[in-house]
Amino acid sequence: MIIFNKKSFILALMIFLTLGLLAACGGGDDTSSEGEGSDDTEESSDSEESSDSSEGGDTEFEEDTWRFVTEEVEGQVQYVYAEEFGKRISEKTDGAITVEPYEFGGLGSETDQVDQLMQGTVEMAVMSPGFTGNMVDEGQLFALQFLFPTDQATTQEILNNSEALNTDLREQYEEHSITPLSYWTEGAMQWTSNDHPLRSPEDFENFQMRVQTSPLIMESYDKYGADPQEMSWGELYTALDRGTVEGQENPIFFIGDASFHEVQDYLTLSNHNNYVAMTTVNTEWFNGLDEEVQTIVEETVTEMQDWVFEEQQRQNEEYLQIIEEDEDNPTEIVELTDEEVETFRDAAMEVREFYRNEVSTVDGAILDKLEEEIAEYTE
Ligand code: 6CS
Secondary structure (H helix, E strand, C coil), rough: CHCCCHHHHHHHHHHHHHHHHHHHCCCCCCCHHCEEEEEEEHHCCCCCCCHHHHHHCCCHHHHHEEEEEECCCCCCCHHHHHHHHHHHHHHCCCEEEEEEEEECCCCCCCCHHHHHHCCCCEEEEECHHHHCCCHHHHHHHHCCCCCCCCCCCHHHHHHCCCCCHHHHHHCCCHHCCCCEEEEEEEEEEEEECCCCCCHHHHHHHEEECCCCCCCCHHHHEEEEHCCEEEHHHHHHHHHHCCCCCCCCEEEEEHHHCHHHHHCCEEEEEEECCEEEEEEEEHHHHCCCCHHHHHHHHHHHHHHHHHHHHHHHHHHHHHHHHHHHHHCCCCCEEEECCHHHHHHHHHHHHHHHHHHHHCCCCCCCHHHHHHHHHHHHHCC
């Protein structure tokens, strides 16, 4: 019932926002001026009333509106992040800058949204590396299972401070006009399934597993013997309901809020990976902003790392309870033993070599550095 309402809402929103975006872009007929690498901020961001950072609170900011697209809908972590970010930016610029958060669905699929950020049609996006898999090869390293520590706070600390991610990987994304300003966890990923619980690689034999568009995620599930299928989450509830796919992976809050548990029998607390999201900006747009505004954006993104960590934790805890207590849609919750985890970990290790040899364009150098950084935090 909930998903029916949400899906209808997404459809209506898709039409409404697409029309709105076209209007905002001048009816869509002058998009040539917004190509990759172009500066579409002339009317807005290259302020004539130049701001004076030395004046601090006396700065007069030019009025501007930034479009901030997310892959989630109202109430979900990415969307509330964009709302909170907008609130803070508005406060810091005395209401001169407005950030318009966009829910998922309004602007197409997740990969369409990646495209829009690259082209500068939207200024900002929360993006999952899993949807840049066919473009930024190195970004696929987030798909490597059992790479980050199980402890979420330690993982977030690594995401905040890693040079491999915040310098080296950022450079790789910038070649595609995407600047990741921060990486943050939306929580540990868990598996859901029908028919049988997923507790060993054998349970994945011929299993129709829904995945994001990343060759490395495909490879990870191929290794377990599964039959992975790429799909947008907008189609996932129906696909699970109809048996087009038999299972999927996501953090608990998302499984609960998107009602996937209604059409799945088992939730395996596998903690096999972290759902990492990136706060991204169009590179050329960001570089064209007034320096003081750039600093405000960077500071806000940094201060929001703790905020979003607590938000995802709150939502993941809340939805675990909702799923546990949903008597109309009972879901068996399965905890893996240490031995079962080790079996998966061993199988997943082979995928690291695949990443180094077949995926990476820098011979795995970013992964090597990241692994060293992770070891420093966990030893
Ligand atoms: O499974 C997905 O594709 C979606 N999962 C999350 C946690 N956020 C957005 C994403 O598209």
